[in-house]
Amino acid sequence: MSLLMDNQFGELPVDKSVDTKFFLESVAYLPPFFDCLGSKVFVPIKSDISGNITKIRSVYDKDPAKYATLQQIMESEKEAYGTEWPKVGATLALMWLKRGLRFIQILLQSLADGEKDENNPNLIRVNITKAYDQALKKYHGWLVQKIFKAALFAAPYKSDFIKALSKGQEVREEDCMASVRQFLINYTATVDAIYEMYTTLNAELDYSV
Amino acid sequence: MSLLMDNQFGELPVDKSVDTKFFLESVAYLPPFFDCLGSKVFVPIKSDISGNITKIRSVYDKDPAKYATLQQIMESEKEAYGTEWPKVGATLALMWLKRGLRFIQILLQSLADGEKDENNPNLIRVNITKAYDQALKKYHGWLVQKIFKAALFAAPYKSDFIKALSKGQEVREEDCMASVRQFLINYTATVDAIYEMYTTLNAELDYSV
Ligand SMILES: CCCCCCCCCCCCC/C=C/[C@@H](O)[C@H](CO[C@@H]1O[C@H](CO)[C@H](O)[C@H](OS(=O)(=O)O)[C@H]1O)NC(=O)CCCCCCCCCCC
Ligand SMILES: CCCCCCCCCCCCC/C=C/[C@@H](O)[C@H](CO[C@@H]1O[C@H](CO)[C@H](O)[C@H](OS(=O)(=O)O)[C@H]1O)NC(=O)CCCCCCCCCCC
Numbered sequence: 001m002s003l004l005m006d007n008q009f010g011e012l013p014v015d016k017s018v019d020t021k022f023f024l025e026s027v028a029y030l031p032p033f034f035d036c037l038g039s040k041v042f043v044p045i046k047s048d049i050s051g052n053i054t055k056i057r058s059v060y061d062k063d064p065a066k067y068a069t070l071q072q073i074m075e076s077e078k079e080a081y082g083t084e085w086p087k088v089g090a091t092l093a094l095m096w097l098k099r100g101l102r103f104i105q106i107l108l109q110s111l112a113d114g115e116k117d118e119n120n121p122n123l124i125r126v127n128i129t130k131a132y133d134q135a136l137k138k139y140h141g142w143l144v145q146k147i148f149k150a151a152l153f154a155a156p157y158k159s160d161f162i163k164a165l166s167k168g169q170e171v172r173e174e175d176c177m178a179s180v181r182q183f184l185i186n187y188t189a190t191v192d193a194i195y196e197m198y199t200t201l202n203a204e205l206d207y208s209v
Numbered sequence: 210m211s212l213l214m215d216n217q218f219g220e221l222p223v224d225k226s227v228d229t230k231f232f233l234e235s236v237a238y239l240p241p242f243f244d245c246l247g248s249k250v251f252v253p254i255k256s257d258i259s260g261n262i263t264k265i266r267s268v269y270d271k272d273p274a275k276y277a278t279l280q281q282i283m284e285s286e287k288e289a290y291g292t293e294w295p296k297v298g299a300t301l302a303l304m305w306l307k308r309g310l311r312f313i314q315i316l317l318q319s320l321a322d323g324e325k326d327e328n329n330p331n332l333i334r335v336n337i338t339k340a341y342d343q344a345l346k347k348y349h350g351w352l353v354q355k356i357f358k359a360a361l362f363a364a365p366y367k368s369d370f371i372k373a374l375s376k377g378q379e380v381r382e383e384d385c386m387a388s389v390r391q392f393l394i395n396y397t398a399t400v401d402a403i404y405e406m407y408t409t410l411n412a413e414l415d416y417s418v
Contacts, residue, residue, distance in 0.1 A: 044253035146359045154352055
């Protein structure tokens with residue numbers, strides 16, 4: 001389970017603030033996650049997520065002290081942008097990024113929980129669909145939903161996905177899942193904290209693309 | 210018809226060599242063409258084409274004299290890459306780029322020729338489908354073809370497409386089409402010359418994605 005385990009997210013402090021620098025370092029390893037899905041069809045998703053990360057990094061780089069936590073970025077932008085906010089800047093980029101992060105989280109959690117299609121135990125479509133329904137579907141219009149349904153056919157077999165997550169090594173499913181569970185602890189806490197922040201700051205939007 | 214007319218392709222010399230610098234300058238204006246289709250769904254296509262252009266430009270910039278024409282780039286790469294060629298470098302980027310250029314050409318030609326769905330004269334699906342079938346379909350596996358069929362529903366009305374091509378101005382369809390015809394003269398000659406070059410150098414591949 002090297003891909004994720006090599007780059008664990010850090011534990012959150014008690015106030016649940018998310019350190020921007022550490023966050024950016026950890027999420028930088030996630031776009032290659034979409035390569036694990038094994039098809040070129042997922043390139044646009046990888047680009048979209050990479051674009052979000054680049055956007056947040058470019059804001060951070062302007063003043064690392066001022067933007068030391070994700071909370072600080074959002075509060076500064078709220079101040080700076082007025083009524084344009086929150087559909088702007090790093091606030092918008094993180095709004096979408098967190099949905100992709102939630103997608104990954106639910107997908108991995110569902111696999112770790114052993115959820116499967118009993119008739120097709122080596123397919124992960126049920127797990128992907130669950131993650132999509134909960135994290136993204138409501139933000140997609142009917143057309144993108146339709147494209148999702150088509151793209152689902154490009155999803156890899158569970159065994160190939162596990163091998164890819166393990167950087168090409170053959171590992172036992174149980175060993176891989178133990179690593180996934182370990183990875184999910186701090187990762188889930190971080191994603192939850194970001195969602196909470198959007199609720200607290202009233203920054204969540206529900207327009208669809 | 211400003212978008213295209215402002216950036217006409219130059220006339221080809223008798224030997225049909227394509228000047229790299231002029232070519233790169235002219236194609237740089239084409240990715241925004243996909244914005245004229247009016248939906249975010251086309252962003253991945255725009256990125257793919259922009260990526261091709263960037264790849265060719267980066268080769269050219271290494272030695273503008275050596276790579277003065279597209280022919281010279283391909284011949285140098287053939288020499289340099291051995292058996293990896295032609296699935297490599299600017300040769301690969303131009304192989305795919307020319308298909309996107311052909312798509313645009315056939316779509317515009319079909320509109321200029323007045324081809325339409327008599328029952329839905331303000332839809333351009335028939336024109337897009339014709340362009341896709343001739344320029345791209347055979348290089349796409351069933352999955353991407355399926356995604357294409359879904360994406361087709363995001364195609365704009367003809368009137369909106371014409372307005373977008375005219376940079377938001379309301380122009381008469383006939384005036385716009387006259388400009389399209391003018392644009393297509395040198396553009397089609399250039400695209401044809403690139404296709405011929407791939408045939409002559411035996412550089413065309415027919416794998417699908
Ligand atoms: C030849 C025929 C070709 C036809 C072409 C059809 C192409 C179809 C393209 C499908 C869409 C690709 C996914 C991208 C969708 C994106 O549109 C959305 C919104 O994207 C956000 O939009 C904002 C403005 O509203 C800002 O620009 C954000 O950018 S900003 O940084 O500038 O602020 C940006 O991320 N992101 C999303 O929905 C996020 C997607 C995460 C996906 C997670 C995994 C799903 C996995 C599925 C597995 C089966
Ligand atoms: C949340 C759910 C999300 C699900 C996500 C689904 C996303 C679906 C994505 C669909 C594909 C987008 C189009 C891109 C396709 C590309 O895969 C192909 C080959 O692309 C080439 O591949 C090469 C290697 O083989 C090199 O990397 C080239 O790169 S290199 O420069 O490095 O050498 C690269 O261009 N290009 C193409 O097929 C070209 C496409 C031109 C399109 C022309 C117009 C079509 C218009 C249609 C209008 C209706």
